[in-house]
Amino acid sequence: MRRLIIEEMPTNPKYYEKMSVLLDEIIERRKEEAADYEAYLKEIIELAKRNNPSESTNYPDTINR
Numbered sequence: 001m002r003r004l005i006i007e008e009m010p011t012n013p014k015y016y017e018k019m020s021v022l023l024d025e026i027i028e029r030r031k032e033e034a035a036d037y038e039a040y041l042k043e044i045i046e047l048a049k050r051n052n053p054s055e056s057t058n059y060p061d062t063i064n065r
Helices: 002-008 013-050
Strands: none
Touching: 002 013
16 A cells, blocks of 8 residues: 555646545554454463462362362
8 A cells, every 4th residue: 555655646746645634544553453362462461371270279178078
């Protein structure tokens, strides 16, 4: 897409400048979403580590009998 914008810029500079800005915004939004998703995955991993029953010694009294 970027290559097309660069190639066609001389034919209609105003239009392709606007398209370039929109493409930059889309790319930036995608990077932000990826960072948010990465943070989400890290939270899930930490939660899974904390609640791993095979590593826990904290059982309810009914199980410890």
